[in-house]
Amino acid sequence: MEETLMKVVKFGGSSLANAAQVSKVVNIIKADDQRRFVVVSAPGKRFSGDIKVTDLLIQYANAVINKQDATPITDQIIARYQEIAEAFAIPAGDFEEIRSTILGLPQHDYQDNDYLMATFKAHGERLNAVLFAKVLTAQGLKAKYLDPREAGLIVTDSPNDAEVIPESYDRISEWSASSLIRVIPGFFGYNLQGQICTFSRGGSDITGAIIARGVHADRYENFTDVNAIYAANPAVVHNPIAIHHMTFREMRELSYAGFSVFHDEALIPAIQGDVEVVVKNTNHPSERGTSITSTKRVNPAYPVSGIASSPNFCGIYIRKYMLDKKGYSQKILNILAEHGLSYEHMPSGIDDLTVIMRQDQLTDDLEDTLIRELVIALRPDEIHITHDYSLLMVVGEGMVNRTGLMSKATDALARQNVKLVMVNQGASEISMMFGIQEDHANIAVQALYDAFFPDL
Incomplete structure (x- = not known):
């Protein structure tokens, strides 16, 4: 007898880019009546060079802010x-709701331009959910649009970088017994004042995970445009192996270092609710995909699960005699905090340290200010900033209690003349991190893949 599960499914922008893609999504939902909650993104790119609806809405918002004619954009x-509506014979009267909502966006009262921008952006998902619910109904399915406000998805008062408020889960759980297919827009919720606030870009993954935890789903299926998550970037490594099962910890580590298939913040609600996440391909829904769970069985022959690199880091190098004493590290952190800067790592020696951070946080003026304030606070013997680092991650649950893996990795990199500027063994023992020059990143990923997956 087939196992009965409750599934939340999320479809990304490429899955809903046009009528042909929407038809595939309809068939996926029809194929499994356990798919009861459907979270949708805004329509994405239909072809190379196309523009996403979200980006059009950002243009629309900017035109309104700058009091420009937005007619070509609308x-x-x-x-x-x-x-999409015409392809599924949605009546013109039903579509008028969508048209009038788009044209009426500038007429609302907004607290400031940040809230205006958030509301405009959110309507890519909101209107797509309204339309998709109508499409499912026209295809003979019992479906209804569910707005995040009605669902109980309450978020913090940060218009373009919101976080879910924990009390939301109790409200969302009340929908778990719904007999209809509920179509929910991703990417946004409402603050306590009833204003729209969006998650960070790509936040529809987050909405899907929140709904999955809230309704106590057994599985959260995230449909995208790849057959699985791979052990390395296919644009760098030719035909890398698919990772069919990985843990939440592995995915979090790899997402940090550039695995962009799944929004890393979206794993948090799934982890908290112990909901299995499955990444699948809308274009090939019968493919196995990648399952992400709290635990997995490790193949001892392949302790490493994945390799990834992330560019655009820089390092602030500071050398001073007795730097390890007198609270110097705290002074550095205080200066960073005063400028709203976050750092990723701070490898150190007895008389020097390097602050690794994402360089897109810095402008030329801020760099100069930062160096000046660090010099005043620390009076270092040497200080400079080096740009264009990449962080390279080697991740796998099978690395725990294994010896020789660091040596294997550094030997592989040395053979390709990849210079290491930073090495860090993760406290959890499931990751190794290397700082390298950005222009060596692809060579390094290939070298490590060949070392840890020699026969595949």
């Missing part, structure tokens, strides 16, 4: 939804 936005 025409494009309306056309994107209209193409």
